[in-house]
Amino acid sequence: MEVETKSEPQKFALPVDSEHKATEFRLFSLAKPHMRAFHLSWVSFFACFVSSFAAPPLLPIIRDNLNLTASDIGNAGIASVSGAVFARIAMGTACDLFGPRLASASLIFLTAPAVYFTSIADSPISFLLVRFFTGFSLATFVSTQFWMSSMFSPPVVGGANGVAAGWGNLGGGATQLIMPLVFSLIRDIGAAKFTAWRIAFFIPALFQMGSAYAILIFGKDMPDGNFHRLKKSGDKPKDQFSRVFYHGVTNYRGWILALTYGYCFGVELTVDNIIAEYFYDRFNLKLHTAGIIAASFGLANLVSRPAGGIFSDAMARRFGMRGRLWALWVVQTLGGVFCVVLGQIGSLGASVAVMLLFSFFVQAACGLTFGVVPFVSRRSLGVISGMTGGGGNVGAVLTQLIFFRGSKYSKETGITLMGIMIICCTIPMAFIYFPQWGGMFFGPSSTKSFTEEDYYMSEWSEKEKEKGFHQASLRFAENSRSERGGKVVSETMPDETLPAHV
Numbered sequence: 001m002e003v004e005t006k007s008e009p010q011k012f013a014l015p016v017d018s019e020h021k022a023t024e025f026r027l028f029s030l031a032k033p034h035m036r037a038f039h040l041s042w043v044s045f046f047a048c049f050v051s052s053f054a055a056p057p058l059l060p061i062i063r064d065n066l067n068l069t070a071s072d073i074g075n076a077g078i079a080s081v082s083g084a085v086f087a088r089i090a091m092g093t094a095c096d097l098f099g100p101r102l103a104s105a106s107l108i109f110l111t112a113p114a115v116y117f118t119s120i121a122d123s124p125i126s127f128l129l130v131r132f133f134t135g136f137s138l139a140t141f142v143s144t145q146f147w148m149s150s151m152f153s154p155p156v157v158g159g160a161n162g163v164a165a166g167w168g169n170l171g172g173g174a175t176q177l178i179m180p181l182v183f184s185l186i187r188d189i190g191a192a193k194f195t196a197w198r199i200a201f202f203i204p205a206l207f208q209m210g211s212a213y214a215i216l217i218f219g220k221d222m223p224d225g226n227f228h229r230l231k232k233s234g235d236k237p238k239d240q241f242s243r244v245f246y247h248g249v250t251n252y253r254g255w256i257l258a259l260t261y262g263y264c265f266g267v268e269l270t271v272d273n274i275i276a277e278y279f280y281d282r283f284n285l286k287l288h289t290a291g292i293i294a295a296s297f298g299l300a301n302l303v304s305r306p307a308g309g310i311f312s313d314a315m316a317r318r319f320g321m322r323g324r325l326w327a328l329w330v331v332q333t334l335g336g337v338f339c340v341v342l343g344q345i346g347s348l349g350a351s352v353a354v355m356l357l358f359s360f361f362v363q364a365a366c367g368l369t370f371g372v373v374p375f376v377s378r379r380s381l382g383v384i385s386g387m388t389g390g391g392g393n394v395g396a397v398l399t400q401l402i403f404f405r406g407s408k409y410s411k412e413t414g415i416t417l418m419g420i421m422i423i424c425c426t427i428p429m430a431f432i433y434f435p436q437w438g439g440m441f442f443g444p445s446s447t448k449s450f451t452e453e454d455y456y457m458s459e460w461s462e463k464e465k466e467k468g469f470h471q472a473s474l475r476f477a478e479n480s481r482s483e484r485g486g487k488v489v490s491e492t493m494p495d496e497t498l499p500a501h502v
Contacts, residue, residue, distance in 0.1 A: 012223065018475045020223035021153040025160050033220040034151045038160065040219050041144040042167040044104060044211035048137035049171025050178065051115045051204040052080055053272050053298075055131060057176045057291045058183055058197050060280060062127070065194040072124040074405035077273035079132035081266075081396040087139035088393060092386020095146040096244045099227030101219040104143035108212035111137040115205035119198035137208065138269075142389045144168060146382050149374040150222050154480045155313060158324070158371030162309015166301040166367060172272040173298020175204070180291045239379070239469070247459045248383025253376045256428050257369060257384075258391025263425040264332050264365035266395020267339070267418060271297055273396075274404055275355075278411045283348045293352055300359040307360075308367025320485025321375065321437035325429060328368040329440065332426045335361035339419030343412045362422070366392075375434070375480060378473040379459040395425075437483050452477035 013031030014022040022034040029035040055062060055076070063073060087107070094103040114133035121127040144164050152160040182203050187196040221227045231238050248254060276294035279285055285293070308331065315323030338358035345351045369388065376384045399421065403414030433439035435450040444450065456477045460470040 016223065017153045017479050019153070019472065019479060021151060021157075021479070022223075023153045023156065025152060025156045025163075027163065033223055037147050037151050037219060038164055040211075040215050041100075041104070041147045042164045044108060044215055045140050045144045045165070045168025046171040046174070047204070047208045047211040048108065048111075048140050049168060050175040051111075051208050052131075052135050052138050053172050053175045054115070054179050054201060054204045055080075055118070055127075056273055057179045057276050057287075057294065058200070059277055060287055061183070061193055061197050065197070066121065066124060066127055068124055068127065071406045072128070073277075074400060076124075076128045076131045077270075078397055078400045078405065079128045080135040080273065081138070081269045081393045081400070083132045083135040084138040085390045085393040085397065087136045088142050088390040089383070089386040091139040091142040092146070092248070092382035092384070092389070093241065093245060094382070095143055095385070096239065096380065096382035097241060099221035100143040100147040100150065101215055101221045101226060104140045104147075105212045105215045105219075107139055107143075108137060108208055108215075112205055112209045112212075115201060115208060118201045138393070139386075139389070141165060141168065141392075142382070142386045145370050145373065145385045145389070147221075149381055149385070154374070154476075155317070155482050157374050158309040158312035158316070158367070159306065160309070161370040161374070162312070162367030163306040165370065166303075166305025166309070166363065169268065169301040169305060169363070169366075170299060172268070173295045173301065176276060176291045176295035176298060178203070180288055184288075244380050245383055247377060248380030248387065251377055251380070251384065253432050253434075254384040254387045256432050257373060257376070257388045258394070260328070260332065260391075260426055260429055261366070261369050261388050262391045262393075262395020262398070263422045264335065264362050264369060265389075265392030266397075266399060267335075267362055267422060268298075268359075268366065269392065269396035270399045270404065270418065271359075273400065274411060274414075278415075279348075279351075282411065283351075293355075296352070297355060297359045300356060301363050304360040304363035305367040308364030308369075309371055310367075311364065312368045312371025316371070316483055316485060318486055321372070321434055321483040322440060322443075323485060324368065324371050324483075325432055325440045328365060328372065329426055329429045331361055331368055332365035332429075333423055335365055336419045336422030336426065338362075339422055340416050341419075343414070343416030343419065372432075375483060377459065378456045378476045434483075452480050452483075456480075 014024050014034050017023055026035060059073060091103055111134055114130050118130040121130055145161050148160040148164050149157055179200055182200040183196050186199050187193055191199060224230060275297055276290050279293050280287060280290035311327055312324045315327045335358060338354055338361060342354045342358050345354055373385055373388055399418055403409050403417055430440050435445040436452050436455050438444045456473040457470060464470060
């Protein structure tokens with residue numbers, strides 16, 4: 001069976017590797033398809049974050065209008081992040097089978113009505129439901145990371161993933177500024193405050209839908225084209241859902257990353273839900289002032305998560321995959337320490353300062369996590385990304401259920417205990433081991449010469465290899481030799497290992 005057809009060589013604006021993935025990341029370029037995909041992905045994810053967390057900065061108004069109790073608010077916050085748990089796993093599989101372009105645009109369109117319906121919520125139950133269904137849109141994070149991993153080469157993929165997700169996560173901070181401002185403008189025009197907050201939700205809904213149209217019109221799944229065309233031409237074999245899913249869920253590294261991500265990104269989601277109300281109530285601040293402070297937590301993503309991804313790539317160039325793992329453990333543990341300290345401080349100025357340090361480290365850990373994820377599996381990249389992303393939402397749900405639902409703990413006590421959870425749940429990082437590269441405490445396998453090809457070819461059966469389905473994994477294995485770090489050798493794979501036809 002012919003799985004690759006000869007085609008005219010494509011010219012790209014950026015230098016590329018053998019998979020046509022960009023080997024450079026030019027942040028302010030709009031070069032297609034690589035940088036155009038980058039900008040489309042982060043803007044659409046940003047829009048979904050704005051929608052999903054549009055309610056928290058207006059909660060002091062909404063709770064009075066809908067007579068929400070502390071438990072109602074806590075349940076709605078949990079609902080806003082719980083829906084995306086399974087949505088992220090499903091999104092990963094959808095990306096593997098249909099491509100990130102269709103997968104992300106479809107989800108954005110499907111969740112936009114929930115944002116509109118927030119304006120007609122009239123009870124605690126209806127408020128919980130619209131937050132639940134709006135939260136599904138956060139699964140676009142998975143398509144964002146899948147898209148970047150499909151467009152950028154291993155030496156720069158950590159930075160690309162970090163910047164795309166970090167700038168998307170900015171929506172969680174930006175909405176803390178945007179929604180109070182929009183609310184104030186609408187109220188000043190003449191609307192009653194209980195009407196103004198409802199009208200304000202049309203702004204994130206329209207923004208979200210616009211980003212989906214942009215993806216469909218301007219986006220491309222992979223450097224060589226969209227999934228549908230590549231499958232139709234034979235340039236990309238049609239994979240089996242069962243095999244893709246199997247190789248994803250049976251890779252233990254994905255489960256460990258899901259756990260640790262639950263206590264970096266999951267913590268970030270939790271803080272997005274509670275931080276404005278925390279400062280508003282504890283320090284008796286005005287709504288706008290509390291919103292500005294809360295926004296600073298999310299806006300730190302402008303530099304923090306990208307810094308994590310870039311740091312991951314830098315550590316890999318010097319120390320290989322082992323450097324990526326050590327950097328992730330150290331940064332996330334420090335994030336936990338600052339979280340514990342935040343819960344113990346009683347002054348406004350010190351709380352803001354420690355919160356900024358906490359935000360930087362916990363968000364940088366998110367970027368570091370997705371410096372590792374692209375190397376766990378080539379065949380099941382979407383599933384691994386979905387598992388990891390879903391783990392983030394599970395962490396957010398559990399944290400809010402345990403520490404911030406009802407009145408069992410004060411918010412400052414909950415924050416302290418959350419920091420302890422971060423430190424404890426980061427420890428399993430020590431168990432991640434790649435036989436070709438090693439882990440935190442042990443080097444590569446010494447019992448046999450285990451190569452990148454051995455690792456990624458293990459996901460394909462002999463029958464599939466005979467049909468040539470494995471060739472994309474072969475090219476990825478060659479390009480991922482950079483994960484050996486400073487010891488990487490300069491030899492190239494023999495030409496016969498990458499035939500044009502099988």
